[in-house]
Amino acid sequence: xxxxxxxxxxxxxxxxxxxxxxxxxxxxxxxxxxxxxxxxxxxxxxxxxxxxxxxxxxxxxxxxxxxxxxxxxxxxxxxxxxxxxxxxxxxxxxxxxxxxxxxxxxxxxxxxxxxxxxxxxxxxxxxxxxxxxxxxxxxxxxxxxxxxxxxxxxxxxxxxxxxxxxxxxxxxxxxxxxxxxxxxxxxxxxxxxxxxxxxxxxxxxxxxxxxxxxxxxxxxxxxxxxxxxxxx
Amino acid sequence: xxxxxxxxxxxxxxxxxxxxxxxxxxxxxxxxxxxxxxxxxxxxxxxxxxxxxxxxxxxxxxxxxxxxxxxxxxxxxxxxxxxxxxxxxxxxxxxxxxxxxxxxxxxxxxxxxxxxxxxxxxxxxxxxxxxxxxxxxxxxxxxxxxxxxxxxxxxxxxxxxxxxxxxxxxxxxxxxxxxxxxxxxxxxxxxxxxxxxxxxxxxxxxxxxxxxxxxxxxx
Numbered sequence: 001x002x003x004x005x006x007x008x009x010x011x012x013x014x015x016x017x018x019x020x021x022x023x024x025x026x027x028x029x030x031x032x033x034x035x036x037x038x039x040x041x042x043x044x045x046x047x048x049x050x051x052x053x054x055x056x057x058x059x060x061x062x063x064x065x066x067x068x069x070x071x072x073x074x075x076x077x078x079x080x081x082x083x084x085x086x087x088x089x090x091x092x093x094x095x096x097x098x099x100x101x102x103x104x105x106x107x108x109x110x111x112x113x114x115x116x117x118x119x120x121x122x123x124x125x126x127x128x129x130x131x132x133x134x135x136x137x138x139x140x141x142x143x144x145x146x147x148x149x150x151x152x153x154x155x156x157x158x159x160x161x162x163x164x165x166x167x168x169x170x171x172x173x174x175x176x177x178x179x180x181x182x183x184x185x186x187x188x189x190x191x192x193x194x195x196x197x198x199x200x201x202x203x204x205x206x207x208x209x210x211x212x213x214x215x216x217x218x219x220x221x222x223x224x225x226x227x228x229x230x231x232x
Numbered sequence: 233x234x235x236x237x238x239x240x241x242x243x244x245x246x247x248x249x250x251x252x253x254x255x256x257x258x259x260x261x262x263x264x265x266x267x268x269x270x271x272x273x274x275x276x277x278x279x280x281x282x283x284x285x286x287x288x289x290x291x292x293x294x295x296x297x298x299x300x301x302x303x304x305x306x307x308x309x310x311x312x313x314x315x316x317x318x319x320x321x322x323x324x325x326x327x328x329x330x331x332x333x334x335x336x337x338x339x340x341x342x343x344x345x346x347x348x349x350x351x352x353x354x355x356x357x358x359x360x361x362x363x364x365x366x367x368x369x370x371x372x373x374x375x376x377x378x379x380x381x382x383x384x385x386x387x388x389x390x391x392x393x394x395x396x397x398x399x400x401x402x403x404x405x406x407x408x409x410x411x412x413x414x415x416x417x418x419x420x421x422x423x424x425x426x427x428x429x430x431x432x433x434x435x436x437x438x439x440x441x442x443x444x445x446x447x448x449x450x451x
Contacts, residue, residue, distance in 0.1 A: 026279045026300075029279070029295065029296065076358050077356035088353070089353070100278065100316070101316075101319075101359060104315070104316035104320050105320060108317040119324070119365075120324065121324075121365045121366075123396065125394060127361060169281075169294065170297050171296045172314065173279050174315070176315035177316060177317040221296070222295065225302045225303040225304065227287045227303040227305070228287050228289060228304065
């Protein structure tokens with residue numbers, strides 16, 4: 001089994017205008033930056049992007065906003081992007097804000113083959129408007145549907161030709177749940193290792209969920225908030 | 233009257249030994265610096281980490297290692313990493329003992345508003361709605377009044393809600409207050425140099441004052 005493709009352009013080749021795609025990462029941490037650059041180059045338009053955040057003006061999903069490729073964002077927090085704000089206020093961009101745990105769990109529902117889940121987040125708030133509710137043991141829950149995205153695009157640390165994936169530190173974030181939630185999952189990695197090189201007990205996402213994998217050409221790994229302490 | 237550090241120091245006294253704690257952005261983040269000696273807590277960061285360490289030394293920042301505020305941080309012995317789904321799973325299952333977060337408004341019933349101001353750019357709720365819907369104990373760190381001088385402790389929140397009937401305690405620059413659903417805000421302590429009258433004046437919701445109100449002990 002060989003799921004390796006040569007580069008980002010080949011991996012995203014069949015994403016069409018109007019597609020719904022999930023993009024992994026938290027802030028700028030662990031985002032699939034090579035795939036995003038390829039989507040910008042390809043110029044695919046009217047995308048619905050499910051991603052916890054929307055990048056910054058000149059990095060991550062921000063690059064796709066600049067080129068007006070995104071029709072709708074489904075996110076939990078979108079604060080760090082002036083172009084995003086401009087497009088939102090002018091009505092060019094549609095945004096659906098959902099609680100972060102709900103976002104993660106709707107990925108999980110898709111990954112686990114469950115059509116919907118019952119979640120407490122947002123009960124009594126505007127997030128609950130129009131949603132079905134159920135009461136269990138006297139507590140009200142919102143029914144939230146599994147995501148139904150055509151493509152998932154994520155970034156892992158290491159992977160093999162079978163698509164087995166390992167993430168590093170806090171980059172697992174939305175990358176692992178989204179890798180398992182897509183109909184077609186595209187993964188960019190820092191290193192493709194030989195099959196058998198990953199410790200079977202330590203694989204974070206088993207290859208069955210992955211369809212295409214490639215070694216990213218360049219990882220800038222930009223830091224959003226550089227916080228340090230002084231050596232004493 | 234307390235400054236931000238004072239509020240963080242007072243909240244740090246609420247943290248129990250052996251507990252798992254999630255700290256929001258702003259004043260709550262400062263709480264980690266003032267947890268008393270001998271109190272061992274494990275900090276949960278909802279982007280997928282238990283056992284959050286301090287900021288890295290200059291030159292040792294790792295872009296693959298950040299907290300929920302997107303700041304570079306470090307790991308410590310015993311740290312574990314996981315994905316966002318598991319992270320909110322443990323929050324939802326009530327494994328996180330204490331959540332400390334900021335707020336724009338809190339109501340007498342313990343409702344909280346902290347994510348949206350109508351007419352202003354809305355950035356999103358992030359993980360706040362999940363956290364307030366699940367944590368066993370929620371402490372709010374905030375200023376008692378807003379920049380316009382209006383009370384943030386209200387009979388009912390005027391801003392869009394983040395969660396209902398969830399806040400247990402509020403620490404402001406003026407006071408420590410317990411939320412007693414169905415009754416109101418119970419004044420527990422006053423900040424150094426602050427009178428009960430000043431707190432009453434700054435609190436629009438029903439304030440319960442019983443007996444002598446002690447001054448906070450910070451150090």
